[in-house]
Amino acid sequence: MTYLPASTRYDSMTYRRCGRSGLLLPAISLGLWYNFGGVDSLENARAMIHRAFDLGITHFDLANNYGPPPGSAEETFGRILAQDLAAYRDELVISSKAGYLMWPGPYGEWGSRKYLVASLDQSLKRMGLDYVDIFYSHRPDPNTPLEETLGALDFIVRSGRALYAGISTYSPEQTRQATSILRSLGTPCLIHQPRYNMFDRWIEEGLLDVLADEGVGCIAFSPLDQGILTDKYLRDIPEGSRADKLRGEFHWGDTVSEARVATVRRLNDLAQARGQSMAQMAIAWVLRHPQMTSTVIGASKVRQIEEAVAALDNLTFSAAELAQIESLL
Numbered sequence: 001m002t003y004l005p006a007s008t009r010y011d012s013m014t015y016r017r018c019g020r021s022g023l024l025l026p027a028i029s030l031g032l033w034y035n036f037g038g039v040d041s042l043e044n045a046r047a048m049i050h051r052a053f054d055l056g057i058t059h060f061d062l063a064n065n066y067g068p069p070p071g072s073a074e075e076t077f078g079r080i081l082a083q084d085l086a087a088y089r090d091e092l093v094i095s096s097k098a099g100y101l102m103w104p105g106p107y108g109e110w111g112s113r114k115y116l117v118a119s120l121d122q123s124l125k126r127m128g129l130d131y132v133d134i135f136y137s138h139r140p141d142p143n144t145p146l147e148e149t150l151g152a153l154d155f156i157v158r159s160g161r162a163l164y165a166g167i168s169t170y171s172p173e174q175t176r177q178a179t180s181i182l183r184s185l186g187t188p189c190l191i192h193q194p195r196y197n198m199f200d201r202w203i204e205e206g207l208l209d210v211l212a213d214e215g216v217g218c219i220a221f222s223p224l225d226q227g228i229l230t231d232k233y234l235r236d237i238p239e240g241s242r243a244d245k246l247r248g249e250f251h252w253g254d255t256v257s258e259a260r261v262a263t264v265r266r267l268n269d270l271a272q273a274r275g276q277s278m279a280q281m282a283i284a285w286v287l288r289h290p291q292m293t294s295t296v297i298g299a300s301k302v303r304q305i306e307e308a309v310a311a312l313d314n315l316t317f318s319a320a321e322l323a324q325i326e327s328l329l
């Protein structure tokens, strides 16, 4: 069936300015790390992307290695784009990244110019695109000079492969250096993509201040701690959930531990008192910082995207609510 986007798609989404740039991003963006791979249902992936766009989510976040297998999320996205969204390319902000292991040998990961440029060329082919809107250095490389990695991003933008450059998971100090190098090259750093949620608050210790000083936007990933900050695990680990599929071996060291679930139970009571679900309060809490341009959520079902977007109906926290969250965390 032909897909026609909802004519109401720009009616209720909030768009926030990305740092001191000209680009606006939706407060909620959709990431394709899981559930859009070659092992997943194409029809479900298609339904989620349609619904997201219908709700005003204009930003889709990818990386070379998303799948599984690696690369297949970009292929899925490319198919859906060609089939349904080609006419809307200029309404979309599509990002990709390189940094983690993608192919064997010395040129298939980290931060060399050799790897970053080759990887983006492969990503563009998989997605059937001439350019991505944002291209990220996915992680800092301790063994490559920052000048080389950021010089590659500058080249990528100047060669028309990407419109903007971004960095992900760089420390405050690395971020300060990276933004200075990029500025000197004439390609300002648009955005930083760090991990941030109620259980992982490292960006509060320096990074947010650096981003505010430098005029760089921020898009937090894993606002739900991969699903732990929802009501999903309050009783058990449901079949088919991410914790079940990964057999408890989440990336980034997350665990559905008794202690964590006990905290989420108490947070869940507070969310209900605010008239929100646990997931919605976790998203609103991430978006409370003025520097936070957007948060990139993951989803396995259309209704999770709908629930996330409805979080925007209540983004305000009273001082008492914030204090209560602090004491629970």
Ligand SMILES: NC(=O)c1ccc[n+]([C@@H]2O[C@H](COP(=O)([O-])OP(=O)(O)OC[C@H]3O[C@@H](n4cnc5c(N)ncnc54)[C@H](OP(=O)(O)O)[C@@H]3O)[C@@H](O)[C@H]2O)c1
Binding pocket: 030, 031, 032, 033, 034, 035, 061, 062, 138, 168, 169, 193, 220, 221, 222, 223, 224, 225, 226, 227, 228, 230, 231, 232, 240, 241, 242, 243, 279, 296, 297, 298, 299, 300, 301, 303, 304, 305, 307, 308
């Ligand atoms: N830059 C980086 O290094 C990096 C690293 C990781 C991720 N990312 C980006 O961030 C995106 C999001 O990461 P994430 O998937 O970890 O985000 P997340 O939003 O913290 O977790 C998403 C998962 O939570 C569960 N969920 C979502 N809404 C729910 C609800 N209302 N009720 C119950 N469960 C719900 C779903 O898992 P189930 O399968 O259990 O339903 C969903 O797949 C990625 O796709 C990627 O684009 C970037």
